[in-house]
Amino acid sequence: MRTCPGGDGGNGVKNEGTKLTKTYEEKLLRTIRRCGMLRCGRMVWSSFLFVRLRSLRFFVLISVLSVTSFAGTAGSQTVPSRPSRIISLIPAVTEMLFAIGAGPQVVAVSSFDRYPPEVTKLQRVGALLDPDVERILSLRPDLVAVYASQSDLRTQLERAKIPVYVYSHAGLADVFVTLQQVGERVGHARAAADLARSIQSRLDAIRRRVAGRARPRTLVVFDREALTLRGIYASGGVGFIHDMVGAAGGDNVFADVQQQSVQATTELILARRPDAILELRGDPITADMKSKEIEVWRGLASLPAVRNSRVFFLDDQKTVVPGPRVAEGVDLIAHTLHPDAFK
Amino acid sequence: MTVALARRLTLTVSGFGLLAVAAILTSPLIGSTHISLRRAFDRAIPFADNVDAQIFFIARLPRTLAGALVGSLLASAGVVFQGLLRNPLATPFTLGVSAGAALGAMLAITFSWSFAWAGVSAAAAASFLGSLAAVGIVYALARARHRGLSTNVLLLAGVTMNAFFSALILFVQYFADFAQTYRILRWLMGDLDISSYQPLLSALPLLIVSFVSFAWLARPLNLLSLGDESAETRGLNVVRAQRTAFVSASLATGAAVSVGGPVGFIGIVVPHLVRLIVGPDHRLVLPASALFGAAFLVGCDVLARTVMSPVELPVGVITALIGGPFFLWLLVRKR
Numbered sequence: 001m002r003t004c005p006g007g008d009g010g011n012g013v014k015n016e017g018t019k020l021t022k023t024y025e026e027k028l029l030r031t032i033r034r035c036g037m038l039r040c041g042r043m044v045w046s047s048f049l050f051v052r053l054r055s056l057r058f059f060v061l062i063s064v065l066s067v068t069s070f071a072g073t074a075g076s077q078t079v080p081s082r083p084s085r086i087i088s089l090i091p092a093v094t095e096m097l098f099a100i101g102a103g104p105q106v107v108a109v110s111s112f113d114r115y116p117p118e119v120t121k122l123q124r125v126g127a128l129l130d131p132d133v134e135r136i137l138s139l140r141p142d143l144v145a146v147y148a149s150q151s152d153l154r155t156q157l158e159r160a161k162i163p164v165y166v167y168s169h170a171g172l173a174d175v176f177v178t179l180q181q182v183g184e185r186v187g188h189a190r191a192a193a194d195l196a197r198s199i200q201s202r203l204d205a206i207r208r209r210v211a212g213r214a215r216p217r218t219l220v221v222f223d224r225e226a227l228t229l230r231g232i233y234a235s236g237g238v239g240f241i242h243d244m245v246g247a248a249g250g251d252n253v254f255a256d257v258q259q260q261s262v263q264a265t266t267e268l269i270l271a272r273r274p275d276a277i278l279e280l281r282g283d284p285i286t287a288d289m290k291s292k293e294i295e296v297w298r299g300l301a302s303l304p305a306v307r308n309s310r311v312f313f314l315d316d317q318k319t320v321v322p323g324p325r326v327a328e329g330v331d332l333i334a335h336t337l338h339p340d341a342f343k
Numbered sequence: 344m345t346v347a348l349a350r351r352l353t354l355t356v357s358g359f360g361l362l363a364v365a366a367i368l369t370s371p372l373i374g375s376t377h378i379s380l381r382r383a384f385d386r387a388i389p390f391a392d393n394v395d396a397q398i399f400f401i402a403r404l405p406r407t408l409a410g411a412l413v414g415s416l417l418a419s420a421g422v423v424f425q426g427l428l429r430n431p432l433a434t435p436f437t438l439g440v441s442a443g444a445a446l447g448a449m450l451a452i453t454f455s456w457s458f459a460w461a462g463v464s465a466a467a468a469a470s471f472l473g474s475l476a477a478v479g480i481v482y483a484l485a486r487a488r489h490r491g492l493s494t495n496v497l498l499l500a501g502v503t504m505n506a507f508f509s510a511l512i513l514f515v516q517y518f519a520d521f522a523q524t525y526r527i528l529r530w531l532m533g534d535l536d537i538s539s540y541q542p543l544l545s546a547l548p549l550l551i552v553s554f555v556s557f558a559w560l561a562r563p564l565n566l567l568s569l570g571d572e573s574a575e576t577r578g579l580n581v582v583r584a585q586r587t588a589f590v591s592a593s594l595a596t597g598a599a600v601s602v603g604g605p606v607g608f609i610g611i612v613v614p615h616l617v618r619l620i621v622g623p624d625h626r627l628v629l630p631a632s633a634l635f636g637a638a639f640l641v642g643c644d645v646l647a648r649t650v651m652s653p654v655e656l657p658v659g660v661i662t663a664l665i666g667g668p669f670f671l672w673l674l675v676r677k678r
Contacts, residue, residue: 112520128521223522226455228464229538231529257654263529265655266538267402267648270394271376299539300401302391 082187083143083163087125087136090167092175093145094119095323096182100191107139115317115325137162143185169260172243175322176200195324202327203247206334209341210249216310216337218250219264219274222281222320227292229299234264240322241280248333249341250276266300274303276310276337282320290315312336348626355627359617359634366638367411370645371403375652401538408543409535409602410644410658411637412550414609416599418617418636419557421610422628423592426564427585428494432673435596435610438501439477442508444600447473449512449527453519463545466530467601474597477504482589492585533606533659535644542602549598556591557629564588564625606640606659608666613639615673 086102088094089110097106098116108123111130123139126132131153136144141162146153148168157164165185167178176196183192220235220242235241236257245252253272254262262268277297285293290313297303297311305311314336318329335342372380376398382388383395390396420435428437436442450456451469484500485492516524537543563584566574571581599606613636614628621627640658643665647656 223526225452225464225466225526225530228466230464230536231526231534259654262654263657265375265402265536265648266406267374267376267398267536268653268655270397270402273394302397302401307391 083141083185085139085141086143086145086186087139087141088113088145089125089127089131089150090145090147091115092321092323093165093167093178093182095321095325096179096192096195097186099195099324100179100183100186100188102182102186102188105186107141108136115321115323145182169239169322171238172240172247172322172326175240175324175326179324199324199327203330206327206330207247207249210334210338213249213338213341215249215251216275217253217273218245218276218278218337219253219269219272219305220245220250221264221277221279222261227296229266229296232264232269233261236260236262240326241320244319244326244330245278245333245337247330248337250278250333250337269300269303274305275308277303277305277312278333278336279311279313280319281313281315282317284315285313348624351621352627352630355621355631356634359631359638363411363415363634363638363641366641367407370407370410370641371399373645374398374403374648375655402536405537405540405543406535406644406648407641408540409537410641412543412546413535413599413603413606414613414636414638414640415633416550416553416595416636417606417609418613418632418639419554419629420592420595420599422614422617422625422632423557423560423564423588423595424610425614426560426567426625427588427592428498429568430498431615432611433498434608435592435599436505436605436607438481438497438593439504439508440474440593440596441600441605442505442512443477444470444474444597444605445527445531446508446512446515447471447476448530448604449515449519452523452526452530453515463542463601467542470530470604471597471601474593474600477508478589478593478597480504492582492589494585497589529657530604531659532657533604533662534657535603535606535640536655537602546598546602549594553591553595553598554633556587557595557633560584560588560591561626561629564629568623568625604657604659606662608662608670609636609640611673612662612666612669615669 082105084105086097086106087108088097088106091110091113094106094109094113095115097103098118103116103118106119106122108125109119110127111124112127113119113122113124123135125135125139128147128150131146131150133153133156136153136157137160143163143165144157145165145167146157148166154164154166165182176199179192179196179199180189183189183195221232222235222241224230224232234254235245235252236259237252237255238258239260242252242255242260253274254264254268279293294311294313297306300306314332316329316332318325319332320329378395378398380395380399382393383399385393385396388396417435421433424433424435424437425431427433430437447469448466450473451465456465456469481497481500481504482492485494485497488496512527516527519527563574563579566577566579567581567584567588569577574584575581596610614632617628617631617635621631640662643661644658647658647661650656650661
């Protein structure tokens with residue numbers, strides 16, 4: 001409805017109080033009123049769009065920040081025993097590939113990949129919402145790791161007879177499932193098993209360290225508006241971030257909410273009375289900004305976490321990517337929540 | 344003012360006023376958590392240990408007051424725009440205010456402008472400036488080739504600015520990452536959880552200016568509904584009335600959006616419901632809409648806070664779900 005055709009179809013919204021005359025002005029006016037009507041239609045439509053986008057939103061953030069993998073299923077294509085041109089659209093899978101020695105087989109990664117440093121030299125082929133299909137195809141990959149929700153991309157790849165590894169999100173334990181599956185698919189099963197064992201033993205060591213200590217009730221924030229306590233999103237009782245905080249010796253205050261993210265309003269936060277507040281971000285920020293962001297919590301000065309200066313801001317990708325560095329991430333969180341346990 | 348009108352005005356204001364007061368008093372008692380009012384007001388318990396008092400005074404009361412402020416500003420701005428444009432389907436967002444505000448907020452979020460001044464966050468301040476920029480452009484266009492304000496040009500320019508700013512939003516969004524895209528969507532849904540009184544205080548001067556202007560505008564809007572020429576012959580300075588209406592309603596909308604985001608449909612649902620009850624006289628419609636708008640949004644927010652308990656929804660989702668069907672009914676309704 002960008003353009004409103006001239007002329008009057010006779011079904012314009014009735015004018016209030018004025019008599020219509022046949023001047024050009026009035027004709028234009030009636031046309032505009034029809035446009036007004038159409039605009040209303042668009043507004044209604046766009047409000048529905050917002051509702052749709054809202055569900056999309058959960059999916060977007062969660063796919064980026066939280067969660068890990070499960071069940072990679074091969075399509076009907078034949079899979080080469082050791083693919084040599086792998087494309088990964090998932091940062092966690094990319095990290096796994098490099099960690100098990102399959103790095104040289106990777107030809108391209110997503111636009112959000114930052115680790116290991118080798119990925120900076122690789123081609124970027126978009127990400128969850130904007131995969132660059134043309135570039136992916138032109139790189140002639142023999143394995144593409146995609147999100148389960150990227151159904152259009154999967155269809156296109158299947159049509160091109162390119163094998164895919166389908167990744168979807170779950171908890172901390174599923175990191176090991178993904179690792180094993182990825183290892184098998186790329187011909188590094190043994191290295192993957194070794195890596196899984198070492199991650200597991202590190203996690204066990206951390207669990208032992210914090211065992212028996214008072215577990216702080218922790219609010220885990222993974223997004224909010226900058227420098228204000230608005231639009232706070234916190235981890236619910238599902239997903240790998242919830243699991244990581246549990247392994248690090250904290251109790252998530254929203255453990256009972258069966259969602260990966262909770263829009264934490266002021267009331268909910270006050271009612272749950274967290275002993276500690278843990279802000280996790282994947283993007284590094286300056287020390288100055290970090291202290292300012294922590295200072296913002298003074299607005300809720302009565303919270304135990306704020307009164308006891310137990311508000312922490314971790315801007316380290318390790319804590320938000322469910323890849324081979326999860327044990328390091330858990331270690332960082334454990335050091336933050338239980339500094340005494342590591343003295 | 345005739346005696347009959349004075350009586351109707353008293354009746355209207357006291358009726359809708361009671362409704363607004365009832366909504367504002369009830370709303371802080373209801374929420375996703377159960378609190379005891381006696382405990383909340385018990386001075387013997389230190390505030391730091393009194394969760395009930397904290398929830399009442401830090402979470403619910405500011406949120407309720409924000410709902411009242413945003414609701415009454417948007418509802419009365421809706422009345423003024425409908426009167427000014429002589430179009431019953433005009434809303435406070437028709438002339439590009441919300442798109443301009445969204446673009447401002449989007450820029451602040453995407454490029455991580457991080458400052459906070461007197462409790463006003465970067466996104467709030469940028470959204471207010473964005474809305475002023477949008478209406479400023481529309482106003483300049485409407486003045487360009489016309490002695491007064493051409494309502495035709497206003498409407499066309501507003502619709503066009505909405506489209507243009509929406510396009511700019513998409514362009515800026517291309518530079519945003521996932522978390523930022525997600526933050527702007529959340530901002531667009533509207534949210535009243537302000538968690539302090541500071542944003543309300545910052546919006547107060549605009550609120551006062553707007554409502555003083557609205558009080559003056561009641562009679563001019565009645566005359567304007569007869570058409571510019573008829574209004575002029577009855578002694579109204581049409582250009583001044585239009586200008587006052589446009590500026591004050593735009594300021595009101597900008598202030599409301601900077602506090603609660605672009606909460607949709609209030610500006611059209613409330614004025615029409617009020618007109619069904621009190622008739623078309625702006626001297627009654629304006630105060631009644633301001634009061635009923637407050638009550639309506641506070642009520643919607645109570646729903647938003649409780650329907651999905653223990654989690655809470657942004658209020659814009661509720662107003663959209665109520666307002667969308669209402670809007671359609673308004674479209675197809677027989678006159």
